[in-house]
Amino acid sequence: MPPKPAGADHHSEFNVDRRKFIASLSALGIGLAASKAEAAAGMINKVTGFNERNIKMAKYELTVLPYQYDSLEPFIDKMTMEIHHSRHHQAYVNNLNNAIAGTEMEGLSMHDLLANISKYPAAVRNNGGGHYNHDLFWKIMKPAGGGAPQGALADAINAAFDSFDNFKEKLSNAAMTRFGSGWAWLVVSGGKLVVSSTPNQDNPLMDVADVKGTPILGIDVWEHAYYLKYQNKRNEYVANWFNTINWDEVSKRFTESK
């Protein structure tokens, strides 16, 4: 039998004493190492590093995708969707909640926040826009989407752009010529449909936008939206993206905007 390591008895006695010590603290209602307990209970989000309990109390929440991460294949790949939604969009939500916490901004609707965004810090502009824009983006796409709009929206597109093909060309051009990161939009502005684009996470609801109005469709042209599958070929991403559009949802937003 091998000799016991020196000090082994001492250590086991120490552990027993330590357990008794912690038990006595608990009996006294003293919470030792509460944050470690939270981490052990899985309350700290491994991706974001945020305490999930605080996120649940926060004003804004990540949009639940109305389809699966692989549902928009082959036009948008599963890994892009997963990273885009669970990391990029989640980060906008977390950063927005942190930026407004304990300020007057917490009491405002998203619409009021965006309409007066020039008064507020850059973190609110970037992350408030980021949350609004992605919430719209997920919802105006669907599996087996695409085709062309019907009814009143089709009539309004024809009236504003002469034809659906001309509208597609105009939106594609806005998406392609947006330098760097940003969005291209179909906007109800002054009762008319127009195409515009914005930099970064700005949108037409913001008082800083060149074209102001209600966005009813938007395409994300940040590289994180397409780079894994398309690399530098933004034109292919934009062309394929038309196959994901949920025209029923866009029509609904068109009707609600009036």
Ligand code: MN3
């Ligand atoms: Mn994005």
